Amino acid sequence: MEGTSQLVSTARPAIYARVSSEQQAQQSTIESQIVAICEQVRKDGLFLDEELCFVDEGYSGSTLVRPALEQLRDVAWAGGFTRLYVHSPDRLARKYAWKVLLVEELQRCGIDLVFLNRSIGVSPEEDLLLQMQGMIAEYERAKIMERSRRGKRHAARQGRVNILTAAPYGYRYVGKHAGCGQAQYQVVFEEARIVKQIFEWVGRDRCSLREVGRRLRAQCVPSAKGRNWHVFTIRKLLTNPAYKGEAIFGKTRVGERRHRLRPARGQPEQPRSNTSRYPGAVEDQIIIPVPAIIHAELFEAVAEQIAENRKHHRQQVEKGPGYLLQGLLVCGCCGYGWYGKGSTRFARNDRAPYPYYRCIGMDSFRFGGVKVCRYKPIRLERLDAAVWADVCNLLQNPKALQKEFERRLSGDSQPDINVDQIQKQIRSLQRSVSRLIDAYEDGVLEKGEFEPRVARARERLRRLQQDAADATQIADQRKELRLVLGHLEDFADRVRQGLDQADFSTRREIIRSLVKTIKIEDQHVRITYRVTPRPFANGPLRGHFRQHCHRRVQRDHPRDCRQGAGCPLPQSRARPVCPRLSGPAFPSRQPRPRGRGFLRPFLAYRASTGIQPPNKGGSFRQKERARSLDTVWT
Ligand SMILES: [Zn+2]
Incomplete structure (x- = not known):
């Protein structure tokens, strides 16, 4: 027991908690985890620093890319704490291999892991038990998912609507108890009338979806969620076969997360889940009969019209000027994306006889007739030319960029600090603190002598840990910088020759490989380049470009950070x-x-x-x- 008490005296604790869904997060299950963990920390006689509480709310255990976990691993590596409290092993990761990876990584950093419902590393038997527990949890999860999937398919074949998601606009879901033992969809007549009207506008009058939106707004009809009728909402409604009496189970399936150029407005850079939805295979779909609102012929006519509209739209896009920066532009005023608009659409009034980029927030029709953005559109060729010139300049002068980066990273004059050396000193200091405590417990040292010595040692330990964290951060940045610049030079060598003659698609791919976002602000345009390791690995010469690494993005320094030089995150690498x-x-x-x-x-x-x-x-x-x-x- 003596050994334990020594550990207790010198340990610097951190906690990690996670809940997987936002619903769980809202139901305060995370609070219960934190309370239980804090209680344990208190029982062990330790003081928990608020900065060392790592909490992931609404992140799945099936991914390792979680912001708090990432931060925890960074701090652990820098020696920021010596003991980690977690509620149970499955909070760390769901998959057995990842759990082992994390446990090993943390143990390598000298961290003592404490699970509230399980001790670890006390004996090989304990380790085996932990591993078995992990495997069984994984097996249980797979089993539950498979049972649930089969159960749902069985219910779908029986024609039960309760396995479908919420009832679409025009219907009301009536549960099993209210529906005399059978869940069902009931037609809401007022909404059904609107649905019929929308189908007729498109299928009979051959209206575009935007025109449908305009007509609905003119009639002051609210959408299902009481909002504006967006084109996507209307398209979703028009392509839902439930309206012809055939609701479909298995319309979508879950797959690997789609790459995206930049996070959507209001969404974190770090996606909460690592999955995306895709259309389900036709042979896996099961039709569930529901009351029909329109005839099947009208549904087919609408489908034909939508296909024709799409074809027409594609032709327009092909005829258009081509939008080099599509998907990369973000508004500094309202946060919406900017999109390219061709001149052809304005042929009627000839107000804008040139293509340009404009913000979604400038379209008043999307926001009930009121613009949410006060900026003005930007001429397409000017913005394209400026960004392309900047990218070309970057590729032609990677050395100049290197100089600039090194200047910004500062610490230029500082030599590389040996982190291993500091870690060695920390370990030796920790041992001497333990020895002091031993001596005090054995009665060799008096209290008056013991307390100042321990206080001095702890203060020195704290300073050393800070030095180690700083040195690690600087070394990390330098390593990353060298790696990035190396790759940038390789990439620049590959594409430099053809820059002048590059066609549209090559230019677009080069820009997408190098640029993360382009933020349009009141007076300026800020280009943020990707400086992740190997961002150009799959550059234009190798086909697809690679999306940026979320892990690195997460580590970027937040722009509104007020901690100044004391902030543990690296400074932003945006290059204006x-x-x-x-x-x-x-x-x-x-x-x-x-x-x-x-x-x-x-x-x-x-x-x-x-x-x-x-x-x-x-x-x-x-x-x-x-x-x-x-x-x-x-
Ligand atoms: Zn805007």
Whole structure:
């Protein structure tokens, strides 16, 4: 028991908790986990630092890419804590192999793992039991999923509607108890009338879906959720075979997460789940009869019209100018994406005889007649040309970029610090603290002598741990930087020759390989490049480009972080087109003050951004500024 008490005295605890669905998160199950864990920490006589509470709410255990877990692993590696409390092994990961991986990784970092319902590493038998428990949990999960899938298919063959998701617009779901022993869909007559009307507008009057939306808005008809009738909502309604009396079970299936260029508005960069929905195979679909609202002929006519609309739309897109930056543009005002709009659509009034990019928030029809964005559209060829020029410049001068990166990472003058050496010192200090405690317990040391010595040792330990964390962070950044620059140079070598003659699709792929997002702000356009390891591995010469690594993105420094240099996350690696884009407006844009206060705005700029304002010397920054076409964007 003596050994345990020593550990208790010197351990620095951290906790990890996870619930897999948002529903669970809302039902406060995470709080119960945290309370139980904190109770255990308190019982062990330890003080829990708030920064060392790692909580993943609404993240599945079937993925390792969870923000809090990522942070936990980083902090563990940097020696930020010595003991980790977790409610049960399945909170760490669902899959046995991943669980073992995490446990081993944490143990390698010298971390003592405590599961509330299980001890670990006490003996080989305990380890075996933990492994068995993990395997059985995995088996149980697979078994439950398979049973549930078979049960649902069986119910679908019996024609039961309760295995379908919520009743579509026009129907009401009546449960088993209210429906005399059989769950069913009941037609809501007022809504059914609207559904019929929508089908007739498209199938008979050959209206476009936008026109349907306009008509519904004119009649002040609310959608099922009481919102605006979006084109996607209307298309979903028109393609739902339940309206002709044939609800389908197995319309979609779950698959690997789709790649996406950038996170959707309001969504975290880190996806909560690593799955996406795809259309289900036709042979796996089961038809469940429900009351019909329209005739099958009308449904077919609508399907034909939608296919024709789509064909027409594709022809328009092909005829259009091609949108080089589609999918990458984000609005700094409202957060919606920007999309390209061709000139052909404006042939009627000739107001905009050129293509341009505009924000979704500028379309008042999408938001009940009121714009949510105050920005103005941007001419397509100007934005395309500016971004392409910047990308070309980057590819032609990777060395200049390297210099700039190294300058920004600062610590340029600092030599590489030996992290292993610091870790060794930490371990030795931890041992000496243990020895002090032993000596005190054995009565060799008096309390008056023991307390200041332990306090000094702990203070030194804290400083060393901080040094280790800082050194690890700097080393990490440098390693990553070298890796990225190496790959960037390789990539630049491959594509440099053909840059001038690159066709549209090559240019688009090169841009998508290098650029993460392009944020349109009031005065500026901020290009954020991907600086993840191997972002160009599958660049244009190898076919598909690769999406950015979520893990790295998660580690990016949040822009609104107020912790300054003390923040454990690496500084943001966004490379703006112009130094003015990095923060508040550059002082030279404002009237220059005269007299003694002349330097004040420059000093304020430097204090707020940490960047030197460009001077008259031929610096890289000045070249950037000259390249930035900064007058075009406003
Ligand atoms: Zn906007």
